[in-house]
Amino acid sequence: MTIRTEQPSICRMCHAACPITVEMEDGKPIKVTGNKASPTYHAFCCSRGQASVEHINHPDRLLSSMKRQADGSFAPIGIEQAMDEIADKIKALIDANGPRSLAAYFGTYSGPYPAAPPMLGSLVASLGSPMIFASATIDQPGKDIANAMLGQWKAGPQAFADADVWLMLGGNPLVSIAGGIPSQNPARRLTDKLKDGMKLIVIDPRRSETAARAHIHLRPTPGEDSSLLAAMLHVIINESLYDAAFVADNVAGFAALAAAVEVFSPAFAAARADVPEQQIIDAARLFATAKRGVATGLTGANMSGHSSLVEYLMLCMNTLCGRFVRAGEAVANPGVLLPRATPVAEAVAPAAYANLGEKLRVRGLAQSASGMPTAALADEILLEGEGQVKALIINGGNPVAAWPDQEKTVAAMKALELLVHVDIKMSATAKLADYIIAPKVSFEVPTMSLAVEQLENFSYHWGLCEPFGMYAPALVEPPAGSDLIEEWEFYYGLAQRLDIGLFAYSLESKTATAREGRDFVMFDMVNKPTTDEVFEILSNRSRIPLTEVKQHPNGALFPEAIIAQARSQDCDARLDIGNTDMMAELATVQHETTGLAGYPYKLVCRRMKNAYNSSLRDLPKLVKTKRPYNPAFMHPDDLDELGVGEGENIVITSIHGEIIGIANADKTLKRGILSMAHAFGDVEQDDRNGSLFSNGSSTSRLVSTNDSYDRFSGMPRMSALPIKICKH
Incomplete structure (x- = not known):
């Protein structure tokens, strides 16, 4: 007899953390829809979230971790043995080259799994390395x-x-x-x-x-x-x-x-x-x-x-x-799993924004207010000498597809002495790894809404616009016969083997928009915590206790009228709209030429409904009625002028590189523009051999990390890029 149930949960397909309803059949998820019983989101669940079942049941999903063999092939490896070997290799590399030889990178998919980033960051920092990078510095630094x-x-x-x-x-x-x-x-x-x-x-x-x-x-x-x-x-x-x-x-x-x-x-x-x-x-x-x-x-x-x-x-x-x-006005979200907001209607003086810590060896870059410059990490791997990065752990990312200058990125991944990639399948980057750690994903693990709430620290009007909180337990066991591990458990296991402690920052609210780490809490490295116990530590000063949030399986609003107080009498801080560096840069703009002779078109980036950066575009539910490749969109009149028809190949060239694209008409574009998504492509992809239809053209091949980069974040110009186009 078939048993059908419906269970509330949280979508893990992006940072939005939408409450969803998971339809279960005999204990297995078969359909995902928006949760009608949950407030704030109003039953919303986008097409990517509705494909969650295909994501967890991906036909190419790894059900055990993999190790590269001497001949370049991969073979399964037990997770305990993998942790033993990786810990030994990390220790040997640090002993020989110093802590800076180890780096970590957090990609887009670090957000939906809130326990993993603090564990990996703590692991690398506790080993003495400052080389912690994230996708934010190649996105919106x-x-x-x-x-x-x-x-x-x-x-x-x-x-x-x-x-x-x-x-x-x-x-x-x-x-x-x-x-x-x-x-x-x-x-x-x-x-x-x-x-x-x-x-x-x-x-x-x-x-x-x-x-x-x-x-x-x-x-x-x-x-x-x-x-x-x-x-x-x-x-x-x-x-x-x-x-x-x-x-x-x-x-x-x-x-x-x-x-x-x-x-x-x-x-x-x-x-x-x-x-x-x-x-x-x-x-x-x-x-x-x-x-x-x-x-x-x-x-x-x-x-x-x-x-x-x-x-x-x-x-x-x-x-x-x-x-x-x-x-006298109320703040929109006084915090739920974050500490209680303490708003005051006054300014906080500008803070340091450049040269905040570790200095890199390339292009005069250093840690900035946005973090370590990810666009320089490939150089730090390739540049020999003292301080060279020789080992990299990747969580929730796919650098080969996402980082600017794909060919340099591939060379860097190949040059590493140890590349550890946590991924559910053999992605472009995983194919170059020494170890691929197969994680539990989605409904196999619990989660909570803390990660999306924390986005308020990143920018205006990210995060949660209302005081909503939710916890979602694991709904299913991993596939039978699999050998999977939660991401945070992998980093915890490495730390145990390396005999170091792990910590999480204890948050204390100072303002409604900037909640700063004041001290930290150490994890018990002898008695391994559960995921829920890790969550308790991460939300240890929350306005609403996690235990109370858990009492609302569909999530809930936790309102509290918190009113902004008047400026204190001793506050003399002011917001600075005349920053010297910015005024100097603006002065250069008036004389700047954004075009380039011989390159009459501009490449711009775009988002696609059937992709989330480098992920999801291979899920049947998302591509069956959409293009599985990376369309090269142009205005129909531009295509006519070039003599190019719908679906024909075009050659796209910048001063740095060349790719092949599949032309698609888009009358919503301004003329003179080619619009494509970033984060496509595969390892050593030959765009001329037909693989661009399945893997997509990588626009990062047109980008140089050495040209037109932000002097603080190192982020190069990845859109508005001068190009020329001809029929293939």
């Missing part, structure tokens, strides 16, 4: 850097729910489900706000799903975001549209910013960005004259060059217009 430059407002930014206007630059949250609009059912939230009268401004060269709903849609030439933002600031300042009282009381650097943007008149920016001058003026006026609402940037804004500057100019716009929670 400008956010953390710009926030440090500006300073912070202790009561946080105004909420989307209260906004009269909203400005988004370089993103499409209706597809990406990440940032810009709260990820808790972004389409519904945007629809509701537009019905309420909120005005939407979108800056994007493509008429994306989000841009199609905008009241003002500016379609600039890619790479001109900073000049366009500077022109909007020019209008706001010259027409005195800013909040003069807020600026006088809380802001420094006004004169420096005003001088820096003076040359960026709407006419000047319109000519550079190829947008109507009046549209720039209208957008600036609409944003500044509204009472509430913020400007926010996304991946496209950061990948198109001047990452830190673009994010900083948006913060300047928000600051000039005073778009922060004021004294």
Whole structure:
């Protein structure tokens, strides 16, 4: 007799952590839908989440860890033996080369499994290595850097729910489900706000799903975001549209910013960005004259060059217009599994944003406010001499597909003496590893909503827009006969063998937007904790105890009216909108040429519904009605001009490299643009042998990490890239 049940859980397919209902048949998951009984998300579950069952049952899933053999092939290895061997190799490498020879990399899929990142970070740090890298520095590093430059407002930014206007630059949250609009059912939230009268401004060269709903849609030439933002600031300042009282009381650097943007008149920016001058003026006026609402940037804004500057100019716009929670107003999310917010309507002075710790050996880079520069890690592996990275542990990532300059990345992975990759299948990077650790995934492990809540520390309007908390237990056992391990357990097992302790930072709330680690809690290295006990430690100062959150199987809202207090009498801190480094960089923009002779087109990045960076695009549920490859989208008139038909191959060339793409028409694009997703491709892929249809073309082959990089994060220009195109 077939037994069917429905169980609440949390989706693990991206950072949004949507509550879901898992339909079970004889104890096995067969279908996933949005959880109608859960608040905040309103039964939302995107197509990627609905493919969760295929993800856990992936036909290529590894059911045991693998070890590279002498002939290059792979053979299964028991997890205990793998941990023994890896620990011995790490110890030998550190003894011979020092702690810096070991590095760790956290990829996109570190987020949905909250116990793993602190364990791996603690493992590497406890061994004495500062070489801890993450995908954020090749995604949106400008956010953390710009926030440090500006300073912070202790009561946080105004909420989307209260906004009269909203400005988004370089993103499409209706597809990406990440940032810009709260990820808790972004389409519904945007629809509701537009019905309420909120005005939407979108800056994007493509008429994306989000841009199609905008009241003002500016379609600039890619790479001109900073000049366009500077022109909007020019209008706001010259027409005195800013909040003069807020600026006088809380802001420094006004004169420096005003001088820096003076040359960026709407006419000047319109000519550079190829947008109507009046549209720039209208957008600036609409944003500044509204009472509430913020400007926010996304991946496209950061990948198109001047990452830190673009994010900083948006913060300047928000600051000039005073778009922060004021004294007497409530904060939207007082914290659930995070500590209780203690909002105060006052500034925190700017913090250090560069040269914060370890200095790298290449391009003058060092740790910044966004972390260690991931775009330089391949160089640190390849550059011989003292300090060379010889061992790398990868959690939740796929560097061969995701890092800029794919050929250099492949060379770096091959040069390592020890590459350990935690992955569910033989991904592009796993194929180069010495050990592939097969983890338990999705419904095989418990999880909680802490990770998505912590995203508030990353940027405005990521994280949870309301005080929602949820815990989801494991629903199923791993497949029969498998030898799998939770990610955190693997790092814990290595630490035991290396005879070191592991720790988790104990969080203490100082503000609603910046919760800082004040001290740490050590894990018991003799009596192995359960996953739930690890969760208790990670949420040890939560406003709502995890035990209480667990009492609500569908998740729940935990409201508490926490009101921002007035500025203390002894506070003299100010938000800085005239940062010297940023004003100097802006001065170079006016003379910058973003085009390149002989390369008449621009490559821009985009998000796709059937992929999450390098993952998911091989799941039948996501590709059966969509393209399984990486389409090279162009305006139909551009394709006609090139004599290229739908589905035909084109040669795409930058000054750094060349790839083959499959042409697809997209009339939503501005002319002169080719739009493709990043994080495709395989090891040593020959784009001319037909594999581009199954593996997709890797745009990172067109990118050089040595050119046009942000001097603080090291992030190279990965979008708005000059290219030339011809028929193959």
